[in-house]
Amino acid sequence: MADLARKIRNRRQDFAARTAHVLAVDFELIVFEALAVRNMTAGVEPRPDPGRPGVFLVNGAVSKSGLNRAILDKGWHRIELATRSRARHTGTHVITVNPAYTSQRCNVCTVVDRKSRESQAVFRCTSCGHIEHADVNAAKNILTAGRAEHAQAGPAVRVGARKPRNRVGRKANRQATAAQATAQTEPELAGIPRL
Structure with missing residues (x-):
């Protein structure tokens, strides 16, 4: 045994x-x-x-x-x-x-409604009508919260990180960083339509 x-x-x-x-x-x-x-x-x-x-x-x-x-x-x-x-x-x-409300928040319109989570697998926003798998919607909310926290922490987070020893094998097409995500949304905030 x-x-x-x-x-x-x-x-x-x-x-x-x-x-x-x-x-x-x-x-x-x-x-x-x-x-x-x-x-x-x-x-x-x-x-x-x-x-x-x-x-x-x-x-x-x-x-x-x-x-x-x-x-x-x-x-x-x-x-x-x-x-x-x-x-x-x-x-x-x-x-x-913090995982609070990540499964009840719509990742498109950010409205939190318990009724949007129809079942274990289906998320249908009661506000905007967005339909997606519930786990995918929650994962997008978690990533958004992580990017916001990473951007808010700024250079303090990056100071403690070691430089990579071996960069071989790291993909060129990597996940967008918080700065890139913020740069993509800034034109919308300024009233400039995104192309």
């Missing part, structure tokens, strides 16, 4: 290291959600049945335990730590943002 646990742990560590390497080499900015995994995986307490004394209702504890197992199996924190470690060598900036 210990051998099996060790193999599982080694595979998770290898997956985290490989994923971190790909992210750190291919992108200048990586944004994670500050998820409270401990709160997300908290157990469900059975409650007493008011009609039958001494009987407790499970309240979905069985399905919750399966969800908890799936969340903990992914090793989100391990991937974040490995990415931060690898990013020190490539000069990549890693930012963690």
Whole structure:
């Protein structure tokens, strides 16, 4: 049993290291959600049945335990730590943002409405009618928040980052930095139509 646990742990560590390497080499900015995994995986307490004394209702504890197992199996924190470690060598900036309302905010019109999240997979904005996969919409909101935080931090973030040791393998077509994203939106703010 210990051998099996060790193999599982080694595979998770290898997956985290490989994923971190790909992210750190291919992108200048990586944004994670500050998820409270401990709160997300908290157990469900059975409650007493008011009609039958001494009987407790499970309240979905069985399905919750399966969800908890799936969340903990992914090793989100391990991937974040490995990415931060690898990013020190490539000069990549890693930012963690608050996940509040990222799944309920429309990335087009920025209106937050709980009703826009029709299901686990469908996001349909009640304000502008934008339709997109819910996870893609949330990811765009997280990236926007990360870019804003990166732009706000300015040079202070860049001072602590090491220069890349080996720039071989870094793609020429990389993710837009916060400065580039701001430069793209400035003409719209000034009333100049974007071409």
